[in-house]
Amino acid sequence: MDLPLTVLLCWRTSEPLLISPAFVFRGQVRNMATLKDITRRLKSIKNIQKITKSMKMVSAAKYARAERELKPARVYGTGALALYEKAEIKAPEDKKKHLLIGVSSDRGLCGAIHTSIAKTLKNEITNLTNAGKEVMVVGVGDKIRGLLQRTHGNYFLLTFKEVGRRPPSFGDASIIALELLNSGYEFDEGSVIYNRFRSVISYKTDEKPIFSFETVAGSESLSIYDDIDADVLRNYQEFTLANILYYSLKESTTSEQSARMTAMDNASKNASEMIDKLTLTFNRTRQAVITKELIEIISGAAALD
């Protein structure tokens, strides 16, 4: 701990104090680490490097599969969102109930995937509550719940677990959609917040809108669509909700696997750096120990003469 300069100056003016061990600059005096300590550290870091390397391999395999499955899912998702874009459906400003769906996963060690979603969610909650709207949050993935539980726990409507272990399927998206529709929260509009996959090294947190049945039915641009009755529209809406969720799940998984690959790769690189440095320290320490023993022997022998 560095002592501030002002304290030192006032010491000089006062009567000389006996410097107690508490005021010793700890950064400069340190017991020489023994060979055993360094060996132990080296072994544990080597183990960590093995683990992170294997995690990287596993993530790389999962990423390859996720990216392959993302291609058709992207076409499917953009097809499902086409109606909202072409018809330019917007919820009227006076509608109060909003729903935020944060799509992430259960597992960590993937860089900033979960924190970016949580950050966006927190910002959105603040903006919407300041605008006077009622907000509810749905967390897909245990990490979202963990990150937001303490501060925004009362906004949670639903949480989904066991996300991220297996690649997401349309069945998973249907389950989420079904639970949402059965939850009883009559939202007017909402958004799905997910990480859109851009490339192996980059992803972006993105937002896609979802609308309730009443909002879409009441939208004036819907009148150009011919021959729609309420049942068909409700069916269509529920299917579109599942489609959007499926698309966001696919994008999220791909981003997560690529981010985990990068994170584990960095960890392995850091670990090998530490191993190199520690090996040098180990060699230096070993030579110092040998030199010390030699000196003792020689000085002992010289004392005998």
Add this chain to the structure above:
Amino acid sequence: MFCARRLLLLRAAARPALPVPPPRARGYAEAAAGPTPMAFTFASPTQVFYNGANVKQVDVPTLTGSFGILASHVPTLQVLKPGVVTVYAEDGTATKYFVSSGSVTVHADSTVQVLAEEAVTMDMLDLAVSYPAPRGPAASWRGFAPCPSCVGWASQELPGAAESPDQGLCPHPELLHRPLIGIKGSGLLLSELSAGCGERKPCSR
């Protein structure tokens, strides 16, 4: 009363003559703009069949009936019924796909999106699994499907469905379901198909 007064006023004022349009040179109407080609997207969650392709016609089975979509079709939103989607390419060749459920969207700019929950080409349908093994004349065996609650067979009210000695006494005659449709390689048996969420039972064979 108010109307009567207005009428009187009109009659009193001199009726202005209708303006005569100036004589115009005779011309022909411009040809209607060529139909925008249809940008057809047909996909399932796991497979894309067409993406923005230019096709001539698409026949879709919907809850409100089957219809064919050509370029410049009136915009509509529909929900698919289990059935066959036929795509007629520009050169006239027709390709058939079996879809379990999904949605159809036709936009004003002639883009068509058919999103199916499960869609397979007809050669992917596994007929060995799809129908129970024939037990009698071909006309009759189409009427049987395994009852999920017992080992008997529940017969269906199809014309020509003959009684089979193997029918067994199914205690659940109300659980009549349509013939099962198996999809090769996926171990899926689609039964109790309905628009929206089709219920699937895993193939135990």
